[in-house]
Amino acid sequence: MPINLNDPRVRKTRKELxxxxxxxxxxxxxDSISIQDIASESDTxxxxxxxxxxxxxxxxxxxxxxxxEDLVQKTSPISAAGILAGYSPVSTLYAxxxxxETLYRVLFSSxxxxxxxxxxxxxxxxxILDAIRQSGRAPESNIPPEIIAYHAASAQIGLAIWWLDHxxxxxxxxxxxxxxxxxxxGVIETMGGSDFKPPIPMLT
Amino acid sequence: MPINLNDPRVRKTRKELxxxxxxxxxxxxxDSISIQDIASESDTxxxxxxxxxxxxxxxxxxxxxxxxEDLVQKTSPISAAGILAGYSPVSTLYAxxxxxETLYRVLFSSxxxxxxxxxxxxxxxxxILDAIRQSGRAPESNIPPEIIAYHAASAQIGLAIWWLDHxxxxxxxxxxxxxxxxxxxGVIETMGGSDFKPPIPMLT
DNA sequence: CAGCTTATGTTACACTCTGTATCATAAATT
DNA sequence: AATTTATGATACAGAGTGTAACATAAGCTG
Numbered sequence: 001m002p003i004n005l006n007d008p009r010v011r012k013t014r015k016e017l018x019x020x021x022x023x024x025x026x027x028x029x030x031d032s033i034s035i036q037d038i039a040s041e042s043d044t045x046x047x048x049x050x051x052x053x054x055x056x057x058x059x060x061x062x063x064x065x066x067x068x069e070d071l072v073q074k075t076s077p078i079s080a081a082g083i084l085a086g087y088s089p090v091s092t093l094y095a096x097x098x099x100x101e102t103l104y105r106v107l108f109s110s111x112x113x114x115x116x117x118x119x120x121x122x123x124x125x126x127x128i129l130d131a132i133r134q135s136g137r138a139p140e141s142n143i144p145p146e147i148i149a150y151h152a153a154s155a156q157i158g159l160a161i162w163w164l165d166h167x168x169x170x171x172x173x174x175x176x177x178x179x180x181x182x183x184x185x186g187v188i189e190t191m192g193g194s195d196f197k198p199p200i201p202m203l204t
Numbered sequence: 205m206p207i208n209l210n211d212p213r214v215r216k217t218r219k220e221l222x223x224x225x226x227x228x229x230x231x232x233x234x235d236s237i238s239i240q241d242i243a244s245e246s247d248t249x250x251x252x253x254x255x256x257x258x259x260x261x262x263x264x265x266x267x268x269x270x271x272x273e274d275l276v277q278k279t280s281p282i283s284a285a286g287i288l289a290g291y292s293p294v295s296t297l298y299a300x301x302x303x304x305e306t307l308y309r310v311l312f313s314s315x316x317x318x319x320x321x322x323x324x325x326x327x328x329x330x331x332i333l334d335a336i337r338q339s340g341r342a343p344e345s346n347i348p349p350e351i352i353a354y355h356a357a358s359a360q361i362g363l364a365i366w367w368l369d370h371x372x373x374x375x376x377x378x379x380x381x382x383x384x385x386x387x388x389x390g391v392i393e394t395m396g397g398s399d400f401k402p403p404i405p406m407l408t
Numbered sequence: 409c410a411g412c413t414t415a416t417g418t419t420a421c422a423c424t425c426t427g428t429a430t431c432a433t434a435a436a437t438t
Numbered sequence: 439a440a441t442t443t444a445t446g447a448t449a450c451a452g453a454g455t456g457t458a459a460c461a462t463a464a465g466c467t468g
Contacts, residue, residue: 217444
């Protein structure tokens with residue numbers, strides 16, 4: 001007797017569990033939420049939770065999988081023409097965040113280890129800000145230095161995580177070199193230059 | 205009667221709690237660990253845990269704070285000369301990861317929401333790989349396209365998180381433009397060009 | 409509409425984990 | 439050697455978990 005996902009009762013129950021869960025996460029954080037809390041907040045019987053999900057984790061996954069799939073579905077294939085017209089996977093992402101802000105807040109809500117990574121990213125960004133200030137240059141098109149720094153810091157921390165997660169396929173020193181190179185010169189230069197230039201970002 | 209951190213018994217107990225905790229995280233994941241587990245694994249009485257830490261979270265923080273502080277302490281101030289000689293905060297980070305690999309694995313070990321972010325990053329990286337392949341170019345110096353893609357994807361996802369966490373201080377469309385621009389043209393071009401070029405990364 | 413099916417609600421139970429208390433023991437400090 | 443302080447053993451109340459049996463209510467079908 002697997003649960004019939006087309007039954008309106010089931011859909012209602014799941015939606016209420018998910019909504020209650022999201023409210024609770026934003027209000028008191030993931031870790032301190034009990035199944036009882038979810039049941040109370042959603043006005044369902046506690047046992048009903050177990051009829052749908054094994055544990056909190058599974059409910060969370062259910063909430064966020066939809067988000068991921070929706071993003072993928074909305075991401076159109078990349079093309080130079082699209083980018084010149086202002087379309088890219090990045091712009092899709094930002095639009096999606098605005099559209100589903102609450103769920104993204106849940107997704108990004110820090111837990112435990114995350115705050116340490118966040119501090120490392122911040123530290124890295126500060127070092128990059130130092131370098132920018134030290135260069136004594138004002139950026140073209142008034143891009144806020146903070147953004148430059150966080151963009152670069154995220155790339156560097158993220159690539160390091162990728163590297164470790166993938167079993168350190170290259171030497172650390174080589175990775176560090178590449179990471180710095182990519183940040184400083186960008187993909188176009190790395191790919192041997194190009195006739196095509198992206199639009200210079202300006203606040204309108 | 206606050207606990208005396210210089211007492212060798214205290215130091216021993218804490219070290220054993222931390223080591224046991226790290227082992228357990230790597231083996232069965234953070235969420236499913238109970239205080240009892242930590243006590244058993246570390247051969248201490250359960251009540252001893254509570255004499256040192258309020259909960260799991262606090263123990264985790266204790267484990268990782270040291271890591272963060274050690275990294276910060278080892279990061280030397282940035283300078284163009286240093287970068288030319290191969291020193292940068294990035295290289296410090298990679299060296300530190302190699303040195304403290306186990307703790308970094310704990311730090312990066314995915315929990316719940318993280319796997320969804322990871323999938324988004326992967327998705328973004330795949331789109332970037334598409335673009336690289338589509339361009340039909342071979343990168344200078346044989347930098348693996350996978351690295352380029354993950355570097356860029358991390359930057360873009362990370363900047364989006366920063367943007368949301370900081371209260372969306374700029375319009376989404378502007379952020380998307382900047383994110384793309386920085387990725388494609390890099391910091392040097394963004395800062396109005398420079399006489400100084402970083403070393404081209406090569407596998408030696 | 410009546411009858412069947414299926415999801416939810418109620419109550420109950422055994423179990424694990426938590427957080428705390430008390431007292432005994434062992435290790436450090438003086 | 440005496441005192442201080444940390445750890446260990448045992449116990450307990452309370453909360454949360456996961457499951458069961460049965461009753462009720464909502465949806466589907468002829």
